[in-house]
Amino acid sequence: MAKDEKVELEEDLQELEEIVKDLENEKIDLDHSIDLFERGVKLAEQVKDRLSNAETRLKKIVQSSDLDLKIDDFDLE
Amino acid sequence: MKENTANKFQFGKGEVDPEKVFTVSELNRQARVLLESKFSNIWVEGEISNLSVSSSNHAYFTLKEEGSEISAVMFSGDRTNLDLDLEDGIEVLAKGTLTVYERRGRYQLVIRDLKEIGAGKLQKQFEKLKKQLKEEGLFDVECKKPIPRFPSKIGVITSTTGAAVRDIVTTIEERFPPVSVYLFPVKVQGETASGQIAEAIRQANRWTDRLELDVLIVGRGGGSLEDLWPFNEEVVARAIFESEIPVVSAVGHEVDFTISDFVADKRVPTPTAAGKEVVPDREEILNLVDGYLQRLKNLEVSLMNHYREYSEQIASSFAFRLPFRALEDRWQEYDRLSSDLSGGMSKAVSKKKEEVSALVKRLSLANPTRLLGKGYSITTTEEGRVITEAVDAEIDESLKTQLFKGIIRSVVTEVEEDGKG
Numbered sequence: 054m055a056k057d058e059k060v061e062l063e064e065d066l067q068e069l070e071e072i073v074k075d076l077e078n079e080k081i082d083l084d085h086s087i088d089l090f091e092r093g094v095k096l097a098e099q100v101k102d103r104l105s106n107a108e109t110r111l112k113k114i115v116q117s118s119d120l121d122l123k124i125d126d127f128d129l130e
Numbered sequence: 131m132k133e134n135t136a137n138k139f140q141f142g143k144g145e146v147d148p149e150k151v152f153t154v155s156e157l158n159r160q161a162r163v164l165l166e167s168k169f170s171n172i173w174v175e176g177e178i179s180n181l182s183v184s185s186s187n188h189a190y191f192t193l194k195e196e197g198s199e200i201s202a203v204m205f206s207g208d209r210t211n212l213d214l215d216l217e218d219g220i221e222v223l224a225k226g227t228l229t230v231y232e233r234r235g236r237y238q239l240v241i242r243d244l245k246e247i248g249a250g251k252l253q254k255q256f257e258k259l260k261k262q263l264k265e266e267g268l269f270d271v272e273c274k275k276p277i278p279r280f281p282s283k284i285g286v287i288t289s290t291t292g293a294a295v296r297d298i299v300t301t302i303e304e305r306f307p308p309v310s311v312y313l314f315p316v317k318v319q320g321e322t323a324s325g326q327i328a329e330a331i332r333q334a335n336r337w338t339d340r341l342e343l344d345v346l347i348v349g350r351g352g353g354s355l356e357d358l359w360p361f362n363e364e365v366v367a368r369a370i371f372e373s374e375i376p377v378v379s380a381v382g383h384e385v386d387f388t389i390s391d392f393v394a395d396k397r398v399p400t401p402t403a404a405g406k407e408v409v410p411d412r413e414e415i416l417n418l419v420d421g422y423l424q425r426l427k428n429l430e431v432s433l434m435n436h437y438r439e440y441s442e443q444i445a446s447s448f449a450f451r452l453p454f455r456a457l458e459d460r461w462q463e464y465d466r467l468s469s470d471l472s473g474g475m476s477k478a479v480s481k482k483k484e485e486v487s488a489l490v491k492r493l494s495l496a497n498p499t500r501l502l503g504k505g506y507s508i509t510t511t512e513e514g515r516v517i518t519e520a521v522d523a524e525i526d527e528s529l530k531t532q533l534f535k536g537i538i539r540s541v542v543t544e545v546e547e548d549g550k551g
Contacts, residue, residue, distance in 0.1 A: 063280050073425045090426060097423045104412050107308030111299065114314045117333040122340060127313055129296055
């Protein structure tokens with residue numbers, strides 16, 4: 054997950070929560086409700102996709118100084 | 131007088147037997163034998179004071195308590211096995227033999243082994259640094275940074291060989307896989323450890339543009355007070371305090387508290403707990419999202435009911451094709467939506483589609499043009515207002531009648547209010 058995706062995940066969840074609450078409040082006109090409904094379903098799918106298709110990546114800092122940074126893959130033995 | 135010493139002589143009120151007069155060295159020797167036999171390999175508790183170390187590395191000091199003291203010596207050979215530095219003020223439990231230093235006629239404790247007890251030197255250092263840093267404000271709650279709810283990159287500063295790194299990484303993998311873990315290998319005990327830990331924290335911040343770490347875990351597994359000591363060093367405390375990246379301190383076991391714990395933005399009792407702290411539980415979030423989906427599904431029904439009413443309103447207010455156009459538009463929207471989606475919700479969408487389809491069927495049964503085919507017709511005013519009751523028409527008014535094919539225009543000649551159609 055890139056940095057912006059992480060932010061998106063949090064924002065998606067927030068938006069999803071707001072959409073569900075707004076829809077449940079029934080103060081929205083029908084056309085807008087349908088749009089919101091679609092958006093909500095899409096967000097939910099998006100979040101689920103992100104969480105399901107990912108594996109933890111392990112990296113090791115093999116060298117770091119103020120001038121130089123070297124990173125390598127890393128496995129738990 | 132000399133002759134007298136060889137014979138009995140008067141001394142005060144008693145009589146002196148020259149045979150029983152000790153020389154100084156004899157007395158000291160016998161005292162020594164006596165003490166050594168009586169007080170051999172005993173344990174003594176006391177505080178070290180007046181410590182001085184000779185050039186040959188023997189340590190001379192006093193063991194004391196309130197109101198009493200005893201001289202003590204620890205020879206260099208015994209000191210080499212010692213894992214603590216002798217220092218004035220530390221409370222010790224000493225093992226040794228009481229003896230007499232014959233040259234001076236002083237009795238003293240020859241210490242072979244020694245342990246620090248009570249609030250030892252390290253404990254005192256700890257309390258001192260803790261007090262100092264607290265006064266400086268390094269522990270202030272206002273300075274604590276929040277730990278992000280959804281980190282994507284996590285820095286771990288610990289040893290590659292200990293159990294801690296495994297505990298942290300496996301916990302993260304189990305709870306919330308979609309993250310990257312960046313390990314900074316450092317020593318976590320011994321003299322060089324604190325410098326390495328502090329430097330790793332600085333490097334994580336130094337390279338923040340490239341690494342983009344959201345949170346740092348600094349820690350190690352359990353150990354003795356000495357093992358955990360690097361996390362009580364000032365240099366580590368300051369590095370944690372200066373870190374722009376939030377720091378979670380995970381040192382030792384539940385009961386261990388270190389200076390790092392106090393300075394860090396969050397203290398957790400163990401490395402495993404650190405893994406739990408920095409990432410959310412994926413299952414919880416999936417459940418949350420499923421909960422939202424369920425609520426959306428429930429909303430679908432009422433949404434469809436509204437939609438039906440809305441469509442029927444259109445159908446009844448406008449006799450002709452308009453509602454079907456609107457429905458066709460909707461239909462297309464659902465097609466698009468269902469092709470966008472995959473998985474569970476597309477079911478919900480196709481269900482919706484079926485519902486719309488049923489609605490269209492129902493409406494088309496009521497479709498006026500279909501009825502026209504059976505010989506019914508629709509009569510409207512010239513403006514298109516549907517005439518459903520005779521009283522709505524006026525004599526001489528021109529009306530249009532829609533047939534299955536074509537339109538008839540006619541003029542009203544008579545209105546029968548009660549007439550049966």
